Amino acid sequence: MTTLTLDTLAWTPLGHDHGHCHHQFQLRDASLHVAAEEFVGLIGPNGSGKTSLLRCAYRFSRPEHGEVRFDHHNVWKQSSRWCAQRIAVVLQEFPDAFGLTVEEVVAMGRTPHKGLFDGDTHEDRRLATQALQSVGLQGFEDHAFATLSGGEKQRVILARALTQQPQLLILDEPTNHLDPRYQLELLQLVRQLKIGTLASIHDLNLAAAFCDRLYVIDHGRIVASGTPRQVLTVELLREVFGVEALIDTHPLHDYPRITWITRP
Amino acid sequence: MINRRYAWLLLALGAVLLVSCVVSLGFGPARVPVDVVWRILLHKLFGFGEVNWSAGQEHIVWLIRVPRMLLGALVGAGLALIGAVLQAVTRNPLADPHLLGVTSGATLGAVIVVLHVGEIVGLLTLPIAAFIGALLSMLLVLGIANRQGRLDSDRLLLCGVAVSFVMMAIANLLLFMGDHRASSAVMFWMLGGLGLARWELLTVPALSVLLGLVLLLGMARPLNGLMAGEQTAVTLGLNARTVRLRVFVIASLMTGVLVSISGSIGFVGLMVPHIARRLIGAEHRRLLPVCVLLGSVFLVWVDVAARTLIAPEDLPIGVATAALGGLFFIGLMRRK
Numbered sequence: 077m078t079t080l081t082l083d084t085l086a087w088t089p090l091g092h093d094h095g096h097c098h099h100q101f102q103l104r105d106a107s108l109h110v111a112a113e114e115f116v117g118l119i120g121p122n123g124s125g126k127t128s129l130l131r132c133a134y135r136f137s138r139p140e141h142g143e144v145r146f147d148h149h150n151v152w153k154q155s156s157r158w159c160a161q162r163i164a165v166v167l168q169e170f171p172d173a174f175g176l177t178v179e180e181v182v183a184m185g186r187t188p189h190k191g192l193f194d195g196d197t198h199e200d201r202r203l204a205t206q207a208l209q210s211v212g213l214q215g216f217e218d219h220a221f222a223t224l225s226g227g228e229k230q231r232v233i234l235a236r237a238l239t240q241q242p243q244l245l246i247l248d249e250p251t252n253h254l255d256p257r258y259q260l261e262l263l264q265l266v267r268q269l270k271i272g273t274l275a276s277i278h279d280l281n282l283a284a285a286f287c288d289r290l291y292v293i294d295h296g297r298i299v300a301s302g303t304p305r306q307v308l309t310v311e312l313l314r315e316v317f318g319v320e321a322l323i324d325t326h327p328l329h330d331y332p333r334i335t336w337i338t339r340p
Numbered sequence: 341m342i343n344r345r346y347a348w349l350l351l352a353l354g355a356v357l358l359v360s361c362v363v364s365l366g367f368g369p370a371r372v373p374v375d376v377v378w379r380i381l382l383h384k385l386f387g388f389g390e391v392n393w394s395a396g397q398e399h400i401v402w403l404i405r406v407p408r409m410l411l412g413a414l415v416g417a418g419l420a421l422i423g424a425v426l427q428a429v430t431r432n433p434l435a436d437p438h439l440l441g442v443t444s445g446a447t448l449g450a451v452i453v454v455l456h457v458g459e460i461v462g463l464l465t466l467p468i469a470a471f472i473g474a475l476l477s478m479l480l481v482l483g484i485a486n487r488q489g490r491l492d493s494d495r496l497l498l499c500g501v502a503v504s505f506v507m508m509a510i511a512n513l514l515l516f517m518g519d520h521r522a523s524s525a526v527m528f529w530m531l532g533g534l535g536l537a538r539w540e541l542l543t544v545p546a547l548s549v550l551l552g553l554v555l556l557l558g559m560a561r562p563l564n565g566l567m568a569g570e571q572t573a574v575t576l577g578l579n580a581r582t583v584r585l586r587v588f589v590i591a592s593l594m595t596g597v598l599v600s601i602s603g604s605i606g607f608v609g610l611m612v613p614h615i616a617r618r619l620i621g622a623e624h625r626r627l628l629p630v631c632v633l634l635g636s637v638f639l640v641w642v643d644v645a646a647r648t649l650i651a652p653e654d655l656p657i658g659v660a661t662a663a664l665g666g667l668f669f670i671g672l673m674r675r676k
Contacts, residue, residue, distance in 0.1 A: 155577070156579055160577025174567055175622050177623070187564075194561075
């Protein structure tokens, strides 16, 4: 069973003094757990520390206190290569500086499984083709990555993550820049993978629809966790997000639906 | 599809390089007919044919033009290679070998030796001094950039530029206050030239370019990863700092070796990688060999221009690369 555990993390961005920073992006006592095959969502207002938390989870930022464990291994006692063989990440950072083709971007996913001087095997190419197929971009191999739309880029990056053959997937706001169709398709695809997933999601209705469990982060602290129905309450939305909303049940499915109350 | 295109491109560039190397030997201030050049080459390489040329012609072709052509090809290949990998690890399309501070370190070493020490170990004095200067400035840049255990690309470039300016300031001060005849010798070296080429001087640059190419090709995956960005690199299991450090050290040592013999030759390291990327894309296993071939062809021909344009004088090749290369690139940009 592969699990990810974040145990009472504390982390402060570099270059900010404890004294006069606005506690933005900071983490305090943040704990979180992702079980095998579980789709866990991370929600919270802007600047609440979502991205910081994810960065700690994929071994980019080193927490000042606390521990990140993958299968009982402290990730900081392992190499970044070890982590990359197990955890794949879909970021909002796109490699468009010098012009790679879609195939080359996807093939990069094999990097953690390769040593210096290793060439591509038949299996590597098969994995890349398969990944492109599963995100619906077969036939795009020779396209320049930079010429794709935002949504296509996002799907290529997901294909790269799949090529990595991870046991856990971390996604940083994967539905940004996507139109509704691809938002739904991407999250459906991820859920079908049946691997542990931790995703920060802006759209609370999407989070409610797709996540098994949710964590709510505010000012660097986890302030609530549980199933979407337990977490998404009128009170929480008011306190954490500062918005008024009605919450009922989706007419077709059994998850909560949020309706924003706007002033006339 | 792209693989077939790559194979053809490599084949074509290889052929162009081979032809360029031979044809370029026919150019120079002294007239040697092309067929004589051919026959001298065949005789020297394979032992074919009878000797029906003068000793002077053989001397010019075999002892002056051939090593010079080979040095040009090596320097062009090396600088293009270094430029390509530096641009990738710093994610800065304007990175080039001279921004590392290595070239100015080499210049300072050369200036000090020419003005104040003299040729203590003969012809090799200047290259050795330049190489020591290059090495010291590399260590200086690394030492400054590496504070607090971090080695990010902006810091590396800024340190390179800063060290470069300080080194050049000292070198220029020494030149300004020094003997003018010595200054012109240094000046010629600073503007770049392949006039120093001798057979016995080719081994070290040849080995360093070959070794550099092999090592960097082995690092093609990490280079691709780093080009995609710091965070992406980490999520692919790469240690960005280690990769960057290795590439920087390899690039600095290669630059040091090349610059110490040929002086500082601009443009090649900056622009050839861009042209190569337009031809084959940015994936490094394909890009690096293309850079090597393109850089060699380019510098072989620029050197032809350098030794014929104002013959019998040698035009500093750095001037020629900058002028021709710049114009060529502007043309390329306008056409696109």
